[in-house]
Amino acid sequence: MEIIDQFKVKFIEESTDNINDLEEALLLLESDKENKELIERSFRAMHSIKGGGAMFGFNKLSEFTHHLESIYDSVRQGSIPISTELITLTFSAIDQIKLLLKVGDNLSQEDLVNFDSSVKMFEHFIEKQNNTSTITDENDDYEEVEEVENITEPKNNNNEKTVLISFVPNPDLLENGTNPFFLLDDLNNMGRAITLAFSNKIPNFVDLKPVVSYINWQILICTEHTINELKDVFIFVEDDCELHIDTIADTCIIDHPEVKKIIQNAQNTGVLMTIKELKNCTLSATQTKTQGKKKLAVDSGKDHKISSIRVSSNKIDELVTLVSELVITQSQLTLYAENNNDTTIAAISENIQKLSRQLRDNAFNISLIPLQSELMRFQRLVRDLSKEQDKDIDFTIEGSEIELDKTIIENLTDPLLHILRNSVDHGIETKKQRIAAGKSPKGNIIFKAFNSGANVVIEISDDGKGIDPEEIRSKAVYQGLIDQDAKLEKEEILELLFTSGFSTRTIVTDLSGRGVGLDVVRRKLESIRGKATIDSEKGKGTIITIRLPLTLSIIDGLLIKVANNHYVLPISAIKTIYSAELLREDNSFNHVITIDDEQVPYIDLREIFQENDRTEEDHSQLILIKVEERLLGIIADDVIGEYQTVVKPLGRYLEKQGYISGASILGDGTIALVIDTSRLFNARKIKKEISQEKSTSLKKLLNA
Amino acid sequence: MHNQISTILSFKIGGNVFALDALHVLHILEVPDIITRIPNTSDFMKGVINHHGNIIPVADMRIIMEEEVKEKNKEQAIIIVNPENSNEVRFGIYVDMISEVIEIKPEDLKETVMDSKRGMIDTYVGTIFHKGTFIHIIDIMHLSEIIDK
Numbered sequence: 001m002e003i004i005d006q007f008k009v010k011f012i013e014e015s016t017d018n019i020n021d022l023e024e025a026l027l028l029l030e031s032d033k034e035n036k037e038l039i040e041r042s043f044r045a046m047h048s049i050k051g052g053g054a055m056f057g058f059n060k061l062s063e064f065t066h067h068l069e070s071i072y073d074s075v076r077q078g079s080i081p082i083s084t085e086l087i088t089l090t091f092s093a094i095d096q097i098k099l100l101l102k103v104g105d106n107l108s109q110e111d112l113v114n115f116d117s118s119v120k121m122f123e124h125f126i127e128k129q130n131n132t133s134t135i136t137d138e139n140d141d142y143e144e145v146e147e148v149e150n151i152t153e154p155k156n157n158n159n160e161k162t163v164l165i166s167f168v169p170n171p172d173l174l175e176n177g178t179n180p181f182f183l184l185d186d187l188n189n190m191g192r193a194i195t196l197a198f199s200n201k202i203p204n205f206v207d208l209k210p211v212v213s214y215i216n217w218q219i220l221i222c223t224e225h226t227i228n229e230l231k232d233v234f235i236f237v238e239d240d241c242e243l244h245i246d247t248i249a250d251t252c253i254i255d256h257p258e259v260k261k262i263i264q265n266a267q268n269t270g271v272l273m274t275i276k277e278l279k280n281c282t283l284s285a286t287q288t289k290t291q292g293k294k295k296l297a298v299d300s301g302k303d304h305k306i307s308s309i310r311v312s313s314n315k316i317d318e319l320v321t322l323v324s325e326l327v328i329t330q331s332q333l334t335l336y337a338e339n340n341n342d343t344t345i346a347a348i349s350e351n352i353q354k355l356s357r358q359l360r361d362n363a364f365n366i367s368l369i370p371l372q373s374e375l376m377r378f379q380r381l382v383r384d385l386s387k388e389q390d391k392d393i394d395f396t397i398e399g400s401e402i403e404l405d406k407t408i409i410e411n412l413t414d415p416l417l418h419i420l421r422n423s424v425d426h427g428i429e430t431k432k433q434r435i436a437a438g439k440s441p442k443g444n445i446i447f448k449a450f451n452s453g454a455n456v457v458i459e460i461s462d463d464g465k466g467i468d469p470e471e472i473r474s475k476a477v478y479q480g481l482i483d484q485d486a487k488l489e490k491e492e493i494l495e496l497l498f499t500s501g502f503s504t505r506t507i508v509t510d511l512s513g514r515g516v517g518l519d520v521v522r523r524k525l526e527s528i529r530g531k532a533t534i535d536s537e538k539g540k541g542t543i544i545t546i547r548l549p550l551t552l553s554i555i556d557g558l559l560i561k562v563a564n565n566h567y568v569l570p571i572s573a574i575k576t577i578y579s580a581e582l583l584r585e586d587n588s589f590n591h592v593i594t595i596d597d598e599q600v601p602y603i604d605l606r607e608i609f610q611e612n613d614r615t616e617e618d619h620s621q622l623i624l625i626k627v628e629e630r631l632l633g634i635i636a637d638d639v640i641g642e643y644q645t646v647v648k649p650l651g652r653y654l655e656k657q658g659y660i661s662g663a664s665i666l667g668d669g670t671i672a673l674v675i676d677t678s679r680l681f682n683a684r685k686i687k688k689e690i691s692q693e694k695s696t697s698l699k700k701l702l703n704a
Numbered sequence: 705m706h707n708q709i710s711t712i713l714s715f716k717i718g719g720n721v722f723a724l725d726a727l728h729v730l731h732i733l734e735v736p737d738i739i740t741r742i743p744n745t746s747d748f749m750k751g752v753i754n755h756h757g758n759i760i761p762v763a764d765m766r767i768i769m770e771e772e773v774k775e776k777n778k779e780q781a782i783i784i785v786n787p788e789n790s791n792e793v794r795f796g797i798y799v800d801m802i803s804e805v806i807e808i809k810p811e812d813l814k815e816t817v818m819d820s821k822r823g824m825i826d827t828y829v830g831t832i833f834h835k836g837t838f839i840h841i842i843d844i845m846h847l848s849e850i851i852d853k
Contacts (some may be wrong), residue, residue, distance in 0.1 A: 325757050565740060609743030650742070650752065653761045653795050653851050658744045663752055663759045671740040671754050 011056045013310075015101055018045040019094060023376050026087055026094075027383065033082040040228075042090075043072045047235055049097065060107060060115065061100040067122040068093050071129075076228070080129045088387065089125060091380070093118060160191075162249045163230060164275060165219040168242040173213040178237050184217065186233045191223025194254060194263060200270040218273055220263065222252040248278045313406060316367050323356070323363040324646040328665050330356045335668065368403035371449055374413050375400050378420055382445060385424040392442045393428055399449035404456055408548055411528045412458075415521040419460050419544050420445070422518075427464030427542055437539065439463065452547075455572075461543035467536040469493040494534050498522045529661065531627075531678060557645050557664070559672060560623070561638040563611035566672035568645055568664055569634075573625045573677040577639055580620040593622075593633055600624065602633030603680065608659065627677050634680065647674050709813075709829065714803040714839050715783065718771030721803060721839045724785065725829075728844045730794065731755070731784040732802055735776060748824075749851075750798055753782070760784060762796040763851050769823035774800065787848040795851060806839070808832055816840050824850050 022045040029038045046069045053062035068090065074080040096118050099111065107115060165187070169180060187193050198216040202208065223230070227245055234243055253259050259278065266273045330352050337346035375397055386393040404412070428434075428443035435441055448459045469490050476482045476496050497518045522532050529549045536542040549555075557568035578595070592601050602622065606614055614620060614637070623634050647662035654660070661676035712723040713732075739751040739762055748767040752759050762782055766773045774780075782796040816828035818840070829841040 328757060611743075648757075648759045650759060651761060651795075652793055654742060654745065654749075654752070657742055660742060663740070665754050665757060665759075669754055670738055671752055671759065673740065673742065 008056050011052045011058075012101055015049050015052060015097075018048050019097060019101075020373075020376050021045045023091075023094060023380060026090055027376075027379050029082055030084065030087050030383075039072065039076055039082070043069065043076055044235070046072060047232065051236055053100075058100065058104055060105050061097060064093070064096060064100060064115065064119065067119055068097075071122060071126060074126075074129070086125070089121060091384065093122070160222060160224055160252050161247055162251065162253045163221050163223060163227065164244075164246050164248050164273065164278060165217075165221065165230065166242075166244040166272060167217045167219065167234070169213045169216070169237070170240045170242075171212045171214070173237060173240045174211055176237075176240060178240070180213070180215075180217070180237075183233055183237070184219070187219055187221060187230070190225050190230065190233075191221050192252070192254060193219050193221040193223075195219050196263065196266060196273070198266075198270055198272065216272070218266070220248070220254060220259070220273075220278075222254050246275050248275065253278075316406075319363050320367055323360045324648075326356050327360055327646055332668070364405075365403075367406055369406055369409060370401050370403050371409065372400045374409060374416075375447075377413065378416065378447065381417055381420055382424055385421065386428075386443075389424070390430065391424065391428050392431055393424065393445055394442055395445045395447070397447045402449040402451060402456055404548065408528045408530070411524060412530070412546075412548070415524045415532075415546075416458070416460070418517060418521050420447075423460060423462040423464065423542070427462040427466075429465050433465070437465075456548045458546040458548065459543060460546075461541060463541040466538045466540050466542055467494065467497075467534075468538045472496055491535075494536060497534060498532070526678065529676070529678075555645060555647055555674070557643050557674065558623075559640040559643040559666075560621075560636040561640060562605045562609060562636050565609075566640070566666065566670065567605075567636070568643060568672050568674045569623065569625065570674075570677060571642065573627050575624045575626040575631070578622040578624065580622050580635065595624065595633070598631070600631045600633050602635060604635040606635070606637075608680070625677055625680070627681060630681060632681055643672075645672070645674070709841070710808060712806050712808060712832075712839070712841055713783070714806060714834075715781070715799040716801040716803060717765045717769045717799055720769070720771075721837050722765075722769075723806070723839050723841045724783070724844055725841070726805060728785045728787055728789070729783055730786055733782045733784065733796070734778075735780050735782055735798065746853075753796065755784065755796075758794070760794055760796050761851075762798055764798045766798065766800065768825065768847075768850065771800075771823075785844060787844045793848075795848070797847075806832075806834055813841075 022042055025038045025041040025045070029035060029042065032038065046065055050062050050065035050069055053059070053065060071080065071086070075082060075086075080086070096115065100107075100115075103111065167180075167183075173180065184195055188195070196218045198218070199214070201216065202214045208214075221230070227247065230245055231238075231243075234241070237243075262273055262277055265271075330349070333345070333349045334353065336342075337349050379395060379397070382393060382395040385391075423445050428445065429437065429439075431441040434443065443462065443464060445460070445462045448461075450457055473482070473488065473493050473496075476493070477484055477486075481496060481499065482488065498521075499519060518532075518534075525532050525546060525548075531547045533545050533547075534542065535545070555568070556571040558571055558574055560567050560569060591603065592599050594600070604614075606612070619638050620635050621637070621639050623636060623639065625632050625634060643664075643666075645664040647664055649662055650657075650660065659676055659679050660673045661679075662674040664672050664674055666672050709725045709727075711726040713726045713729050714721050714723040716722075733753075733755070736753055739753055741751040742749060742761075748764050750762045750764045752761050754760075764773065765771075779801045780799065781802050782798055783802070784794060784796045786794045812832045813830040814832065816831040818828075825842060825846065827843055827846055829843050831838050831840050833839075
């Protein structure tokens, strides 16, 4: 990769962060329109995108963001108020920015039209604002005049003031391609400035490194510009330097003889000028003694400690893989020590085990990221959709700090977006309907994430119109999915929403749209070992619950044997292990066994895995598993024991087979296959469906 | 378009000699004692093996080419290939015997004519005549598609 490309990638990454930041600030602004800090934050994000864009050849992006930025500059100065209209406009602009970030300057014809119309929208907006805001502007001026009158001291014309800027670059400033002279030039253009360079840090020529920045500057500037505008000059280097900008006086004091003396002194001694000495000498001429202090407080708010670092995800993946290998090798060592009765090695191996467990836990922790990163998109979706459909929706998020594996989060976004879209589109009613139903006109959608054992649970609930089970039932009968007389519990009916036959288009339009692609949602979640369930009460609302594993790659398992193969069952799914004698009694019939007065279906793994039938000599054991409140008995040959294991993917070529979600390498190097328990339930369902199909086709025959 | 193939690895399946582009060959292994069978997969999918901690699926070329599946012997081998040059996508093929590595010139490559269509592979990169035998060069992407099905 060329260096410039690397920078581009970095820029895109950073801009994405900036966009996220901007979106977050905007969403907050919407409820707190006066918040100056949020406006500043939005502005800063835009400014960074604009500046970076121009630097890395995203000219369209830079041009576009410039328009946006100028609006927010006016907002910053208070001449344009934040309005819902402006926020909506900004959101659409953000989408445009995202696109520009993706395609760069190579816009298609269609995109170009969009681009131009967006720019027009801005221009139109500014025009409109200017028309309405001239009046307020005059008011502002008037107030200011009053203020000046209140202060008896005559004030210098044009708000000119003197500002001391201390600019101490970090040694690596130059490495980022920054030329400090440009910054100084910018300052010189903003007013009358005296620039002092302090070169006493420059080492002997022998020790001089040309890439290191040694010089500090102090600039005394007489300017009409605000502190913020001065600060903007340094916007790209603020993290690479120590910067202090302080108002010294409300007048231009550069020509003051005392000040000149101080400047002379500083130049001779190489000691930085202090605010105090400058202020002292002008005390008589200024009124605002506290102002400098105030600004300082604002400045210090901007200082932040870096609490996280950006690491490429490849490096983390590699670390996790290596740690997994270590865990496997370690268990081989333990096995060796056991087999050879070597107590010394056994003791060492135990220590290694402790360490490698800790290391493993740490490494996995690193690969966890908080849900937070994706939540912005959800808020955006709910906001945009509700505005579009003129619904009033309160979207609450709880548990944004919950952490999940990166791969899980990546695969989680689409299903969640889908569910939220359903909630807004079909769950929450229009304001009128809500009032008619005796509810508050404002709808609620609650997104809640929390830890539950080794799982993370996400609940998305709305207080909308809910789902009518009868309606689904009749549709399902019409579709031939269930029998006319089939007796189904409410849960079973709602479960139908997840079956793939159900969510076809014709039904969607008939049935108020609920169930759109929920089968896709479920399948997608299953691919990350997640599980979705739905509960709904007609007229009251719907709740969708998603259960996810914390991480995909480690499970506590039970090692079992079927024919010649070893398999691992996740311990979390196992309820009880019974002796197979239970089966020999006459309490089992047609793949259903009675355990503690409860009828439990069971399957034989030999049958499911297409192995030879069990002979008399083979052992067999019954394992009762419980997944999502459903019980299933499975028959295996042998139960070997508990086993903590690193799950490895089977790879692309084995994705399509039925019941195995991964493989794990045992201590002796052989492979055990990890069984996906939720798919075992499907095995039963498939069977049921086949037999049902048979009966329906029989019925059809009889009817004909 | 396949002119870039300059080195091939040839191997025997039944009575015929086939070859693969050597650039896609990662390792040649002895057949391990245990190949873990995966339930509910195609007949040719022998199972998975543990290769340096990675799980690699192994396809039996003798079933793909509809040849007789002989008892395991010392000459048989597993060739691990990566059709897309990525570590994520790898598989092994079970062959009867590894023959040799051959440098080929583009002009040696002739269109493949098989006496009768055998097995699941119906397109080849081409055939060369080398030391008195015809060697059919298998298109690795085509093979990958077959196994992926």
